[in-house]
Amino acid sequence: MQEQGICKKNFPPSIPGSMLLVALWTAVLLVWPLILKANTPEKDIKVNHLMAPQEGKVSKKLQQQLDHSQHLAQLKQSGQEAQMTGQPQILIPNLTLTNELGQEVALMDDVIKDKIVVINTIFTRCTTVCPVMGIQYTRLQQLLKRRFGKEKVLEDVLLLSVSIDPLNDKPRQLKAFKNKFKGEPGWTLLTGSSANIEQLLRATGLFTADLQEHTPITLVGRVSQNTWTRLSGVGSPRPIAKLVDKLLNSPPPLAASHLHTPIEITPQQ
Amino acid sequence: MAKLTAFVLIMLANMLCTDASALIVTTAKEKSVEMTPQQRRGQTIYMTGKSPSGHNIQARLNDKAGSLPASLMPCVNCHKDDGKGSTEGGITAPDIRWSTLTRPYGINHKNGNTSPAYDKGTIKKAISLGLGSGGQALKQIMPRFQLSHQDMEDLIAFLTGLGNYRVSGLRENNIRIGIILGKSLAGENSSISLSARSQAVKKLLHSYFHEINLQGGIYQREIETVFIPGPENYSPQTLAKFKQTLINSQVFAFVASALGGIEKLVADFSLASGIPVIGAFSPRPATEFPLNPNIFYLLSGQTRQLSALQNFTRGQYFNQVPLTENIPKISTADNEEPVLKTVVLIEDSPEYISLQQQFTGQDTHIMLLPTNSSQKILKHNLSKLKQQHYNQVYLLTSSFNQQAFIRQAHAINWWPYVMLSGSQFGNALLSSPLKFNEKIFIALPNLPFDYKKNGIALFKQLHQKYHLQADYQNNQLLALAAAILLRQALMTTGRELTPTKLITNMETLYKFETALTRPISYGPNRRVGTSGAYVVTLDLVNKTIIPVSNWLEID
Numbered sequence: 001m002q003e004q005g006i007c008k009k010n011f012p013p014s015i016p017g018s019m020l021l022v023a024l025w026t027a028v029l030l031v032w033p034l035i036l037k038a039n040t041p042e043k044d045i046k047v048n049h050l051m052a053p054q055e056g057k058v059s060k061k062l063q064q065q066l067d068h069s070q071h072l073a074q075l076k077q078s079g080q081e082a083q084m085t086g087q088p089q090i091l092i093p094n095l096t097l098t099n100e101l102g103q104e105v106a107l108m109d110d111v112i113k114d115k116i117v118v119i120n121t122i123f124t125r126c127t128t129v130c131p132v133m134g135i136q137y138t139r140l141q142q143l144l145k146r147r148f149g150k151e152k153v154l155e156d157v158l159l160l161s162v163s164i165d166p167l168n169d170k171p172r173q174l175k176a177f178k179n180k181f182k183g184e185p186g187w188t189l190l191t192g193s194s195a196n197i198e199q200l201l202r203a204t205g206l207f208t209a210d211l212q213e214h215t216p217i218t219l220v221g222r223v224s225q226n227t228w229t230r231l232s233g234v235g236s237p238r239p240i241a242k243l244v245d246k247l248l249n250s251p252p253p254l255a256a257s258h259l260h261t262p263i264e265i266t267p268q269q
Numbered sequence: 270m271a272k273l274t275a276f277v278l279i280m281l282a283n284m285l286c287t288d289a290s291a292l293i294v295t296t297a298k299e300k301s302v303e304m305t306p307q308q309r310r311g312q313t314i315y316m317t318g319k320s321p322s323g324h325n326i327q328a329r330l331n332d333k334a335g336s337l338p339a340s341l342m343p344c345v346n347c348h349k350d351d352g353k354g355s356t357e358g359g360i361t362a363p364d365i366r367w368s369t370l371t372r373p374y375g376i377n378h379k380n381g382n383t384s385p386a387y388d389k390g391t392i393k394k395a396i397s398l399g400l401g402s403g404g405q406a407l408k409q410i411m412p413r414f415q416l417s418h419q420d421m422e423d424l425i426a427f428l429t430g431l432g433n434y435r436v437s438g439l440r441e442n443n444i445r446i447g448i449i450l451g452k453s454l455a456g457e458n459s460s461i462s463l464s465a466r467s468q469a470v471k472k473l474l475h476s477y478f479h480e481i482n483l484q485g486g487i488y489q490r491e492i493e494t495v496f497i498p499g500p501e502n503y504s505p506q507t508l509a510k511f512k513q514t515l516i517n518s519q520v521f522a523f524v525a526s527a528l529g530g531i532e533k534l535v536a537d538f539s540l541a542s543g544i545p546v547i548g549a550f551s552p553r554p555a556t557e558f559p560l561n562p563n564i565f566y567l568l569s570g571q572t573r574q575l576s577a578l579q580n581f582t583r584g585q586y587f588n589q590v591p592l593t594e595n596i597p598k599i600s601t602a603d604n605e606e607p608v609l610k611t612v613v614l615i616e617d618s619p620e621y622i623s624l625q626q627q628f629t630g631q632d633t634h635i636m637l638l639p640t641n642s643s644q645k646i647l648k649h650n651l652s653k654l655k656q657q658h659y660n661q662v663y664l665l666t667s668s669f670n671q672q673a674f675i676r677q678a679h680a681i682n683w684w685p686y687v688m689l690s691g692s693q694f695g696n697a698l699l700s701s702p703l704k705f706n707e708k709i710f711i712a713l714p715n716l717p718f719d720y721k722k723n724g725i726a727l728f729k730q731l732h733q734k735y736h737l738q739a740d741y742q743n744n745q746l747l748a749l750a751a752a753i754l755l756r757q758a759l760m761t762t763g764r765e766l767t768p769t770k771l772i773t774n775m776e777t778l779y780k781f782e783t784a785l786t787r788p789i790s791y792g793p794n795r796r797v798g799t800s801g802a803y804v805v806t807l808d809l810v811n812k813t814i815i816p817v818s819n820w821l822e823i824d
Contacts, residue, residue, distance in 0.1 A: 127346035129358035178560030
């Protein structure tokens with residue numbers, strides 16, 4: 001910020017008009033993110049701006065986010081990353097939900113803990129995309145098992161399917177859904193009160209008001225590492241497996257960091 | 270006897286006549302066409318992803334992973350039963366009605382591209398290779414199917430008519446409704462004859478629908494009834510023949526059908542044809558998930574009835590009743606409460622053995638009984654149970670074994686509480702020894718005090734007008750309830766009927782009063798109308814039942 005101020009002050013008056021215009025434009029570009037920051041509460045930006053999808057054509061909304069994050073990347077290149085970052089931040093609340101076995105669980109404490117978590121949203125009556133999402137998960141399980149071994153996967157990776165129709169999806173239905181695709185341990189399906197489910201979906205950016213508008217997205221990340229990626233929920237499981245691999249091999253996560261948000265985020269450059 | 274046979278023959282002749290005439294009626298005005306047998310086979314593939322010939326059908330998603338059973342992703346899932354497609358999750362399954370696919374100017378895509386019209390050759394490529402008519406790759410979510418040559422031909426035959434088929438059993442001025450009657454008896458000269466119970470139900474339903482027709486039908490459509498006697502036995506040939514009868518019946522929906530023993534067959538048929546079954550009866554309703562969306566049962570079956578008995582047992586009843594000789598004499602200091610010691614006797618036959626899981630995870634002794642055990646073995650087993658002070662018995666056996674049990678237990682002076690589900694209850698138990706008075710408990714999904722005034726009035730009116738049979742009243746009343754349910758569903762669906770609309774409307778029924786049962790509710794995941802039971806005990810002195818519980822709702 002200081003730099004810019006100095007820059008403006010020291011303009012030699014002899015510079016031609018066109019050059020002045022260019023300089024002014026640069027200045028505006030540089031200041032722009034700061035204006036943005038001033039206008040928007042910081043927290044909102046952090047929570048709502050998710051990282052770009054890595055694969056597949058998804059929704060318009062995602063495309064917009066993609067555009068936006070490219071825009072952010074440009075800003076970064078002009079040396080202005082500061083606290084403003086495209087790094088998405090997802091705070092998963094420790095909600096009480098019910099799994100497919102009918103057990104009441106605390107989402108963070110009992111289910112996610114600090115595993116690498118793959119999240120999608122389904123409802124069991126859905127006949128079009130959800131079966132394909134189910135298939136993606138079972139394939140992913142096979143892939144991960146082959147690559148890392150059963151124990152390692154069970155210990156470090158969690159596949160999560162959240163019902164977006166909690167009124168109709170009771171544990172029984174969720175269990176049947178899992179069995180239909182021959183799901184194995186390590187894949188948890190969740191239902192619960194409408195309010196809790198909505199809170200979870202809003203926190204993860206997977207919320208849709210209308211069941212039919214339900215978007216097939218698979219979200220991959222780890223709370224403590226705070227890296228989240230959204231992928232197509234109906235595509236091949238390979239990109240997901242790659243991401244899991246990457247997360248597994250990153251530096252060890254900070255313990256229990258989901259309780260307090262990390263402040264420092266290292267720039268990419 | 271001769272008179273009865275003659276009567277049956279006349280009834281049969283009537284039935285056959287209506288069958289024959291119905292198949293001929295297709296007026297020139299109707300654009301829609303009947304399916305050929307080949308198209309019907311294709312329909313089965315479209316609806317279920319399974320081949321009627323038993324060949325394997327596999328589906329591959331557009332990645333390098335292996336293939337999956339096509340039944341996980343049958344065509345109907347996305348393209349819907351009318352072929353018009355659907356939108357979900359931002360993904361639109363295209364309209365694949367033949368008229369749309371073969372428009373002379375081709376297909377205009379959303380992105381502005383066009384591709385030529387499909388023909389039988391290119392549609393095959395679309396199904397098996399995932400290539401559009403212009404050679405472009407179809408969406409990733411469209412599975413690539415691997416079918417046998419014959420299955421592909423059948424499916425194509427079905428697709429070429431898609432969008433042009435007449436709704437099964439529905440015409441300008443009538444609706445064909447099928448009723449599957451109970452197991453038929455092998456009569457003389459191997460002609461199929463109905464049991465007296467089926468006969469009574471048949472007459473009642475016939476008169477009810479006749480009465481509706483007299484009042485103008487349903488949206489100017491008369492109801493035509495097709496009665497289908499159940500199979501005589503469950504041999505593969507008989508079942509195959511029965512299935513063919515179902516296919517030939519060409520009805521819009523089934524109502525008040527007795528599915529006992531043929532649940533699976535009817536479920537498969539209904540799934541493959543899309544024909545709904547409304548107000549079905551079965552001791553073992555298939556309600557496990559994933560649900561068969563087309564079958565709506567009226568009452569709860571054995572498992573829910575057993576759950577009701579278990580709930581009842583956990584309640585206060587057995588604590589209040591003086592438990593004199595039933596209680597094992599355990600007089601330790603910390604065990605003063607009367608204790609029920611429970612044993613579950615299950616007949617070792619596929620019909621009952623599956624009920625075992627109802628009792629898993631509980632501290633209950635389970636004992637298997639051979640289907641026809643000799644008296645001696647039974648006596649030996651029961652004596653052992655008596656010595657171990659068991660005083661409550663869940664009896665999951667056929668009616669024959671129930672009576673054998675009661676006799677033997679009485680013979681060895683053992684009178685435990687006997688718990689039965691209503692589906693297995695035979696009237697013979699009313700003549701059990703008096704020592705069992707108020708000791709036999711039965712879960713019943715329906716009781717006389719569910720019959721409301723207007724329901725009874727309708728029943729009486731039908732009886733007087735059409736001189737119906739006096740026996741099997743309970744069966745008649747329940748069949749009537751199912752028919753009332755169907756009428757309601759048809760009325761709320763309106764004149765533009767399709768099976769899908771009917772099913773959607775059935776799902777929205779909430780606490781609907783048939784006036785002959787408890788209020789009926791269905792939902793997207795609920796296919797049992799009244800889910801629960803009452804518990805009654807047998808009053809052997811007055812030969813009647815005494816209700817001992819309120820309605821016990823079971824989820």
